[in-house]
Amino acid sequence: MCPLWPLHIVLMYLIALCPLWFVACQIASKAATWGVQFSSSELESLFMYQKQQVGVSVDQLTQDDLDNRVIRALVNNPDIASVSPSELVFRKEPGGLWSSAFTVSGDFLGYTSIKLCMSEKRDAEQKCLKESKPIDVTVKRKPAVIDKIFTYSVIVLVSIIFINFGCALDVNSLKQAIMKPIGPVIGLLSHFLFLPLLSYGLGELLFPDNQQLRLGLFFTGISPAGGASNIWTYSLGGNLNLSVTMTAVSTLASFGLIPLWVFTLGQAIFKGGPIGVPYSKIMTSAVGLVVPLAIGYVIQVYCKRLSNIMVRILKPFSALLIVFIVLFATITNFYLFKLFTWEIVVAGIGLPLLGYLAGLLLALALKQKPEDVTAISIETGVQNTGIAIFLLKFCLPQPAADITTVAPVAVALMTPLPLLMLLMWKRCRGASNTKKEILVEEGHHSTPPLLPSKY
Structure with missing residues (x-):
């Protein structure tokens, strides 16, 4: 006797019913999909604050549908x-089709979709009895002269x-870094x-449903160290030579590592939305920087005098570049501050702060000198957001190129805050210690000499 008796009979019936259940589900899903024809399968050229009309034709309408049901255009x-009117009125055409139309207004940058939904007039929840396949809508910003100037x-x-980086490239320092690569290797691993x-x-974690913001933050995270890291390292008493070497090494490594990250882990982000991986443009931008x-x-090799001049302006010019790109990106894309939610603020401060901590902990774990720890921590946390904005603007189509810019702009605005607070604390602490030393010295000089005893 079967050990599963009489359960084996129930299992046999369930196995036999599975194909029938699958077919029934497929038929039910097809029945719920409504055969609607739109005048355009997708709206790709809708600009902000502009309107476009979309025609609709249906062949599956009855008088009962018209009397007891309502048909609405729903925006995802x-x-x-947004669409108007919200409820569509259909008229019968000579060929037997029912036709209507609605107007789509572009309210803000991004991607969405529109579908038709038929529901009962008396249904307060307005559940869809039938729904059409959605049409994709892409809202862009109308190109302006200032955008071309910025790009x-x-x-x-x-x-x-x-x-300038090429002029300042110190081959001897790179050789020494290769011979004693602890600091640069820590920086590369951290960065x-x-x-x-x-x-x-x-x-x-912060943008699970927004591919554009995830992409912008990811491009910021894979960018090399910024030139501002050298300035901050010097201001906070770190090892400037190590900082400059790490910046050069990370910049050189970025030519290979940025495409590597985009084509590996980045593909997981590209698959989650309407933007495809811009393989050719990523490679073109990498070569364009080489x-x-x-x-x-x-x-540097053939014109030493010009090279020395360019090296002198490297640090201030790097800082100026970052400030210019961030300010210009903020001005030209000021409307994007609408996207500055608490998640953007947390991402903007979280990425550099976690970078500082990662570099700090790794440098301490490998027992580096205090000034090297400072340099490694800063190099890890300060990203070259100008490179991130450049790559996003050059590689991605609109409106993704504009939306993704929000993340590096947020990171650029938040990155200096922890360093500025640390610098102020060090200055206040230094001023306090100096004051104490002055008071001790004054007290020492004001103490009257002891008179010799007569006895």
């Missing part, structure tokens, strides 16, 4: 676009800064291992 994300100026300035993973994790670097190195 009402913040991106071209960023390309020119980034090219100049990389020519190109922890930061990409941290930016990916923060994006998944060329000015090579030009700078040629200038």
Whole structure:
């Protein structure tokens, strides 16, 4: 006798009914989908604050549908676009089709979709009895002259800064870094291992349903160290030589590591939305950054005087570049501050702060000198947000190129805050110690000498 008797009979019936259940589900899902034809399968050229009319034709309408049911156009994300009228009125055409139309208004940048829904007039919850396949809607910003100026100026300035990097490239320091690579290796591990993973994790945690913001944060996390890191390292008493070497090493490594991260972990983000992986543009941008670097190195070899001049302006020019790109991006995309939610603020302060902590802990674990710990921590946390904005603007289509810019702008605005607080604390502490030393010295000089005893 079967050990499962009489349960085996029930199991046999369930197994036999599974195919029938699957077919019934497929038929039910097809029945719920409504055969609706739109005049356009997708709206890709809808600009902000503009309107576009969409025609609709249906062949599955009855008089009962017209009398007892209502047909509405539903927008998946009402913040991106809106429709009017909300309830559609259909008229019968000579060919037997029922036709109507609605107007789509672009309210803000982004991606959304619109579908038709038929529901009972008396249903307060307005559940869809039938629904059409959605049409995709892409709302863009109308191109302006200032956008072209911004894009071209960023390309020119980034090219100049990389020519400067080539002029300042110290081959001997790189050789020493290769011979004694502890500091640069710690910086590379912190910068190109922890930061990409941290930016990916923060994006998944804070923006699970927003591919554009996750992408912007991820591109910020895989960018090399910023030139401002050298200035902060010097201001906070860190090892400036190590900082400059780590910046150079991370910049050189970024040519290979940025495409590597985009084509590996980045694909998980690209698959989660309407933006495809821009393979050719990523590679073009990487090569495009190598060329000015090579030009700078040629200038260093064959034109020492010009190279020395460019090296002198490297640090202030790097800081100016970051300030210019962030301010210009903020001005040209000021409307994007609508996206500055608490999640954006947390991401903007969280990524550099976690970077500082990752570099600090790794440097302490490997028993580095205090000034090296400071340099490594700062190099890990300060991202070259100008490079991130450049890559996003150059590689992505609109409106993704505009929306993704919010993340690096937020990071650029928040990155200096912990360092500024630390600098103020050090200055206050130094001023306090100096004051104490002065008081002790004054007290020492004001003490009257002891008179010799007569006895």
